[in-house]
Amino acid sequence: MSVTLLGKKIGMTRVYTDAGVSVPVTVLEVGPCVVTQIKTKETDGYDAVQIGWGEIKPRNSTIPMIGHDVKAGASPLRHHREFRVAEGKAADFTLGQTLTVKDLAGTLYVDVVGTSKGKGFQGTMKRWNFKGLFASHGTERKHRSPGSIGSLCSNRGFGGGLKKGKKMSGHMGAEQVTVRNLDVVRVDEERNLLLVKGPIAGANNGFVEVRPSVRLYKSKAAKVAKAAAGK
Amino acid sequence: MGQQQIIESLNAETIKKDIPLFDVGDTINVHNRIVEGEKERIQVFQGVVISRKGRGINEILVVRKVVDDIGVERIWPINSPLIAKFEVVRRADARRAKLYYIRERTGKSRRLRDRRRGLKHVAGLPVRQG
Numbered sequence: 167m168s169v170t171l172l173g174k175k176i177g178m179t180r181v182y183t184d185a186g187v188s189v190p191v192t193v194l195e196v197g198p199c200v201v202t203q204i205k206t207k208e209t210d211g212y213d214a215v216q217i218g219w220g221e222i223k224p225r226n227s228t229i230p231m232i233g234h235d236v237k238a239g240a241s242p243l244r245h246h247r248e249f250r251v252a253e254g255k256a257a258d259f260t261l262g263q264t265l266t267v268k269d270l271a272g273t274l275y276v277d278v279v280g281t282s283k284g285k286g287f288q289g290t291m292k293r294w295n296f297k298g299l300f301a302s303h304g305t306e307r308k309h310r311s312p313g314s315i316g317s318l319c320s321n322r323g324f325g326g327g328l329k330k331g332k333k334m335s336g337h338m339g340a341e342q343v344t345v346r347n348l349d350v351v352r353v354d355e356e357r358n359l360l361l362v363k364g365p366i367a368g369a370n371n372g373f374v375e376v377r378p379s380v381r382l383y384k385s386k387a388a389k390v391a392k393a394a395a396g397k
Numbered sequence: 398m399g400q401q402q403i404i405e406s407l408n409a410e411t412i413k414k415d416i417p418l419f420d421v422g423d424t425i426n427v428h429n430r431i432v433e434g435e436k437e438r439i440q441v442f443q444g445v446v447i448s449r450k451g452r453g454i455n456e457i458l459v460v461r462k463v464v465d466d467i468g469v470e471r472i473w474p475i476n477s478p479l480i481a482k483f484e485v486v487r488r489a490d491a492r493r494a495k496l497y498y499i500r501e502r503t504g505k506s507r508r509l510r511d512r513r514r515g516l517k518h519v520a521g522l523p524v525r526q527g
Contacts, residue, residue, distance in 0.1 A: 176400045176403050176404060177400060177401075177403075177404050179404050179407055179408055179454060180411075180454060180455070181407070181411065182411060182476070182477060182478050184478070185432070186430070186477055186478050186479035188474060188477070193403060193404060193407065195403070357398075357403070359403065359407075361407075370400060371400065
């Protein structure tokens with residue numbers, strides 16, 4: 167069963183494999199999530215499952231949201247997300263059902279969606295890895311500036327303005343970042359922990375969404391195929 | 398359980414509790430597990446600890462020895478499962494936290510004062526433990 171789970175980032179540490187290789191891991195606490203709504207083609211035009219996770223004080227939620235959660239037999243939940251399922255497969259889920267890391271068992275790779283740390287207003291060097299201008303050779307007070315941003319008549323800009331999306335200074339971070347194809351190192355069902363290899367975006371305690379990887383890198387896809395053949 | 402406690406409880410599974418007391422300057426034997434195919438054997442590396450840094454699960458050790466006038470240094474995470482055990486051979490009196498200066502020394506000046514004879518220090522000093 168392919169499910170999406172919600173949770174939070176706990177932090178990073180390292181674990182050793184039996185061969186003695188140190189693996190950097192991010193510890194995630196995911197689930198248990200409650201199925202709060204089941205969407206079907208007849209009622210909503212598509213098949214999906216909506217899940218909720220995280221405690222919230224009723225006074226911080228809204229009456230409509232509380233009512234929505236109560237329908238699923240759950241106390242008020244902070245976060246809600248939905249994931250698509252194949253047509254007709256929504257019937258596999260029941261309203262109020264609990265999804266835990268157990269449902270990720272057997273998954274080799276996951277994608278983790280997080281919100282990166284906010285960096286505030288940043289220049290082009292930090293934000294877009296521009297190289298800046300010369301340190302010397304007569305450069306004055308312009309060492310970190312972006313340089314030319316193009317003229318109005320080139321491909322870089324047209325019709326009285328610059329091309330949209332031109333990389334410039336501005337607000338950096340605090341945006342959704344998905345890290346794909348992370349190895350699942352360990353699943354701790356008792357404590358609802360999931361250990362994935364490598365870093366993910368965001369601060370500790372940040373909200374994350376975990377889903378089994380669909381678009382795998384080639385080498386990893388080969389491993390998944392091998393594992394499936396082994397079964 | 399708080400977040401830090403979760404991380405610590407995960408680390409506790411890996412962190413070794415049977416590490417003897419030793420510090421920078423001491424000569425130790427590192428029993429190194431070497432896996433060759435199915436077989437596993439132990440190799441002993443004897444040398445002077447010239448650096449011990451990091452804490453908890455991240456603690457790292459640098460051990461130096463001299464073979465045929467060529468210095469050999471090995472770096473290990475203390476908690477690596479590839480290390481079977483540590484043995485303290487000789488305790489020495491080091492007045493630096495990192496003994497990198499030993500790399501430039503040859504002959505008599507490379508020696509470290511033995512802690513047994515060093516008057517300022519006595520065995521059983523409070524030593525930072527892994």
